[in-house]
Amino acid sequence: MHDNAPDDRFDLLVVGSANADLVIGVERRPAPGETVLGSDLAVHPGGKGANQSLAAARLGARTALLARVGDDDHGRLLLETQRAAGVDTDGVLVGGAPTGVALITVDPSGDNSIVVSPGANGRLTPEDVRVAAPLLAAARVISVQLEIPLDTVAETVRGRGPDTRLVLNPSPPAPLPDEVLAACDPLVVNEHEARYILGEDAGEGPHAWAPALLALGPRSVVITLGAAGALVADSRTGSLDHLVSPKVEALDTTGAGDAFTAALAWRLGRGDDLREAAAFAVRVGAAAVTARGAQESFPTLEEVDAL
Known part of the structure; x- marks a missing residue:
């Protein structure tokens, strides 16, 4: 933060x-119509929004979460873990449906398959966002994903402050x-998301995707490439930078994209330029895959610096 x-x-x-992430380890993921045996069920706090707010708070960011959970054990688990990490949860609404659940299978290589029940x-709603106008106005950066309704995302875009x-x-x-x-x-996408957005216009590989994504209107684009790091494209400078990831032993990729x-987002809010922020984020993502789970794997600033 600037002085x-x-x-x-x-x-x-x-x-x-x-x-709530309900996680089962499997030797291999089942084919259609097949049953496989897995490990004991583990329940973890998750969801892309809650993952991001907790990951930022663990790095030292002053973070708030606007979300909705159910009035149930899973919702209480989520609120407790956010508060314990130092996230401001005044914007978390309770009730209306059961807490969302993600059913996750993880194979020995660390790859995962996920089914999400959105629940709360x-x-x-867009009205929830409008009521939270003071929260939006108080943020340097707002981060959104698409595990909430698209019209709520659009209302967040409309409701943000002029310098947010x-x-x-x-x-x-x-x-x-x-x-x-x-x-x-920026618009932050992995390879799968980039291909989806570009559709038949997707060229060969990330270096073709980045300018094609920029042409759709975002001011900047970041394409995450897993172990290969990230590609950063900025319409203001015309630059295209490939940021290499540190070499790490990947145990579990769950939540690494959220980290x-x-x-x-945190480093952009602190005033870093996009390339600096993405270079830091690549190191955070690499640190996150070296431990199991999503939120449990998110590193502190000290752990990132040690990488």
Whole structure:
């Protein structure tokens, strides 16, 4: 945070989902019609929104979460873990549906398959965003994903302050309105999401995707490439940078993209330029895959510096 900045603003407001992750380890994922045996069930706090807010808070960001959970054990687990990490949860609404749940299978290589039941996340409405106007106004950066209704994302875009930067990870991917695309600074996508958005116009590989994505309207684009790092494209400078990831032993990729996006959004809010912020985020993402789970794997600043 800059010394002359008012200290009553949040570095990052995450508007997004909060899920309970129900995780089972498997030797291999089942084929259609097949049953496989797995490990004991583990229940973890998750959801892309809650993951990002917790990841940013663990790095030291002043973070708030605007989300909806059910009035149930899963919802209480989510609120407790956010508060324990130092996230401001005044914007978390309770009730309207059961807490969202993600059913996750993880194989020995660390790859995962996920089925999401949105639950209360699907009841986070544009009206909820309008009521939270003071929270939006108090944020340097707002990060959104697509595990909440698209019209709620669009209302977040419309309701943000004039100097508030918007970071969007369109996951799970869906068609994006022009007003949402135009607000993205950056649009953060993995390879699957980039291909989805570009459709038949997707060229060969990330170096072709980045300018094609920029042509759709976002001010900047970041393509995450897993172990290969990230590609950063900025319409203001015309630059295209490939940032290499540190070599690490990957144990579990769950939540690594959320840790990356949270770190990127936080550093942008601190005043880093996009390339600096993405270079830091690549290191955070790499640190996150070296431990199991989503939120449990998110590193502190000290752990990132040690990488």
